[in-house]
Amino acid sequence: MASDSKLLQTLQQNPFVLAPMAGITDHAFRSFMREMGSSVVVTELVSATGIEYQSKKTLDLMSYDEGQRPIGIQLFGEEPEIVARAARFSQEKGADFVDLNFGCPVPKVVKKGGGSAILRDLDALRTMVSTVKKAIDIPLTIKIRTGWDSESRNADEVCRIAADEGVTWVAIHGRTRAQAYEGQADWDYIAQVKAKAPLPVLGNGDILTPDQAVRRMRETGVDGVLIGRGALKNPYIFRDALSLWRGEQRLELDRNFGRLYQSLAEKIQAQCSEQISQIQLRKFAAWFATGYPGAAAFRKAIFQSGSISETMEKSLDFFGAISLSAQEDTSSERFLMGGHG
Secondary structure (H helix, E strand, O other): OOOHHHHHHHHHHOOEEEOOOOOOOOHHHHHHHHHOOOOOEEEEEEEHHHHHOOOHHHHHHOOOOHHHOOEEEEEEOOOHHHHHHHHHHHHHOOOOEEEEEEOOOOHHHHOOOOHHHHHHOHHHHHHHHHHHHHHOOOOEEEEEEOEOOOOOEOHHHHHHHHHHOOOOOEEEEOOOOOOOOOOOOOHHHHHHHHHHOOOOEEEEOOOOOHHHHHHHHHHHOOOEEEEOHHHHHOOOHHHHHHHHHOOOOOOOOOOOHHHHHHHHHHHHHHHOOHHHHHHHHHHHHHHHOOOOOOHHHHHHHHOOOOOHHHHHHHHHHHHHHOOHHHOOOOOOOHHHOOOOO
């Protein structure tokens, strides 16, 4: 289990963090991304109520292996005592830290008072953070949005509360809850909050290339950046960003998407049922193919495949034929949006 200092030391060594994304950053993908150079990793969104009732589906979301450390369990919930018990349970399961989700904009979470709903009531937010912090000995982090809407952006106030309550860092997604995933992440606002924040701040939103990741670090002064969709399009993004950040010459890696996909497929099939494996393999193949010639026809073909072996065959054929230099900018493609970590 990590202490505050150990967790922050990891961030200083590598500030490029895999953003938690529901339905994406599962056990297999986190292991894969750690091998690909991501820093700290965090689970998908985990329901504190699900832990309370020992739901197998919920508990499965918390699984990890030693290669993922430092590993955080991301929790959401409405009742401070229930979330606190879930945090304690996470600690007992060996998590290095707990991350509270105050950023999820999805209606089914928000309408119950979870996710970004708490940004409308900072007294409730303080109570939640304080209650959870007292229940655990491992570090506590939080992930927020800039505010509920454009008229009530309050990330600066949240950071002050978090610092008062002993939170290790605050990760800020540069959109309001009202924006969901529309528009552009406001990194100017993140920079303003960071300049005044009494604790470390991580930025999140619209980082799709290594250059963007490093530029956001330098321009805003944040202590780290979370990368989500960018890793789905380019699994090498963490290695490249870290090389750029360190001022090293770009490593000329043998970039073989077919081999990468094969490695991810093995991890997925080791962790998931055949049905879930087929779903995940199709999704990741589609994301990896983004921006390459023939990607649209390839996506259609794999989503019509009838078996894992057929999906693998079509995917490896496609990745074996592409040139990495041919990838186009597809940052506006709608299928790459979402993932409500």
